[in-house]
Amino acid sequence: MSPRVMLVLPTATYRATAFLRAAEGLGLQCVVASDEAPTLAGLMEGRVLTLNLGSFDEAAERAAAFAERWPVDAVVGVDEASVLAAAHIAARLGVGGNPVDAVAATRDKRRMxxxxxDAAVRQPSFMEIRGDAEGSAAAHAAAAVGLPCVVKPVDLAASRGVIRANTAAELTAAIARVDALLRRPELCGPDDNPPLLIEEFVPGPEIAVEGLLSDGALTVLAVFDKPDPLEGPFFAETLYTTPSRRLPAVLDSAVAATRAALQALGLRDGPIHAELRLAAGGPVFLEAAARSIGGRCSSALRFLAGGVEMTLEEVLLRHACAMPLDNPRLAPGGAGVLMLPVPAAGILRAVSGVEESSAVSGVTGVEVTIPLGQTVEPLPEGDRYLGFVIARGPDPGFVEAALRQAQALIHIEVE
Structure with a gap:
């Protein structure tokens, strides 16, 4: 009988379709564990499980009761909002995965x-403060970490709530703005004064490392360049291209820093996505996530293993289910993704140029992921991208040019 894998995913994730297709292609039995039951759940016995992804012990116990009837061989958290619940479930079921404490550290930037x-990994200097509407901690924070600096929540992802401040006055305003964001009903936790981090701003280009851990050993699957400078005041990511065009010695140092950071965090098994700045004195580690790259970005990637081409999701499911996986490596050529940021707050009225951008040489897909008529909000308060453009070509330079050409053809109207 084929392995049964439990995919733990929020209803709103971008990643469900890619993982489900990969599971089907591999012939796996698949259980979708989500925070909402699908419409036809009654006809899908043994294939769906409704969980409260925010109540980890409860989710683990419900999964254990499910597994008594339908044994589960692997548990995969598909995105940031589900990795911690997945870690608790995997631990409760006794299947492979990262230690719960290690995954929890990736979800709390203070702990990270x-x-x-403690492990002397080079990272930005930092301090924790408590948010307040007046930003009264700004002067102390500026003195502690220096200016410019960055304000960030401890538990949000995708640059949400991350703001650069160049002066003490800007820092005061940034603290107040992030504090207001964290007091929104959908984000407000039990803490009356939500914690924030104030970090040194590290100049230099940014890269991302996509990897796979097996018994603590890291296999680097891809290193992405981020060709657009991420200088702030907000940090919406746009272009990712791979393979990296940085010098081999620079990349070796970045991967070594990544390995040290993952070991310090205690991560042992499964996918990782790490972010680093290439500073003048060497790589500076920003953060790591116990999951693969988010959004639709994975659709740009193809890997070769044992002479077989496969998607990132196929690589991850093969690993999770202990299926044959012979030294996966990035397929030849360049690949990249353009994430379309929301340009302004309001109602999304029109997106034009999709057909024209789809026709650009090298572009393999253009998808607008927010329906017209919906309210949209840019970073730092917003949490979604407008859509994704995927490209592949002979090399990353070709891919970057294709994505920039496509970007110039897309026009967004927000009322």
């Missing part, structure tokens, strides 16, 4: 910074 500091 502390562990990296």
């Amino acid at each position: 910074r502390s562990l990296l500091a």
Whole structure:
């Protein structure tokens, strides 16, 4: 009988379709564990499980009760909002996965910074403060970490709530703005004064490392360049291209820093996505996630293993289910993704140029992921991209040019 894998995913994730297709292609039995039951759940016995992804112990116990009837061989959290619930479930079921504490450290930037500091991993200087509407901690924070600096929530992802401040006055305003974001009903936690991090701003280009851990050993699947400078004041990511065009020695140093950071965090098994800045004195580690790259970005990637071409999701499911996976490596050529940021707050009225951008040489897909008529909000308060453009070609330079050409053809109207 084929392995049964439990995919733990929020209803709103971008990643469900890619993982489900990969599971089907591999002949796996698949259980979708989500926070909402599908319409036909009654006809899908043994294939769906409704969980409260925010109540980890409860989710683990419900999964254990499910597994008594339908044994589960692997558990995969498909994105940031589900990795911690997946870690608790995997631990409760006794299947492979990362230690719960290690995954929890990736979801709390305070804990991450502390562990990296203990292991002497080079990272931005930082301090924790408590948010307040007046930003009264700004002067102390500026003196502690210097200016410019960055304000960020401890538990949000995708640059949400991340703001650069160049002066003490800007820092005061940034603290107040992030504090207001964290007091929104959908984000408000039990803490009356939500914690924030104030971090040194590290100049230099940014890269991302996509990898796979097996018994603590890291296999680098891809290194992405981010060709657009991420200088702030907000940090919407746009272009990712791979393979990296940085010098081999620079990349070797970045991968070594990544390995040290993952070891410090205690991550042992499964996908990782890490972010680093290439500073003048060497790589500076920003953060790591116990999951693969988000959004639709994975659709740009193809890997070769044992002479077989496969998607990133196929690589991850083969690993999770202990299926044959012979030294996966990035397929030849260049690949990249353009994430379309929301340009302004309001109602999304029109997106034009999709057909024209789809016709650009090298572009393999253009998808607008927010329906017209919906309210949209840009970073730092927003949490979604407008859509994704995927490209492949002979090399990353070709791919970057194709994505920039496609971007110039897309026009967005927000009322």
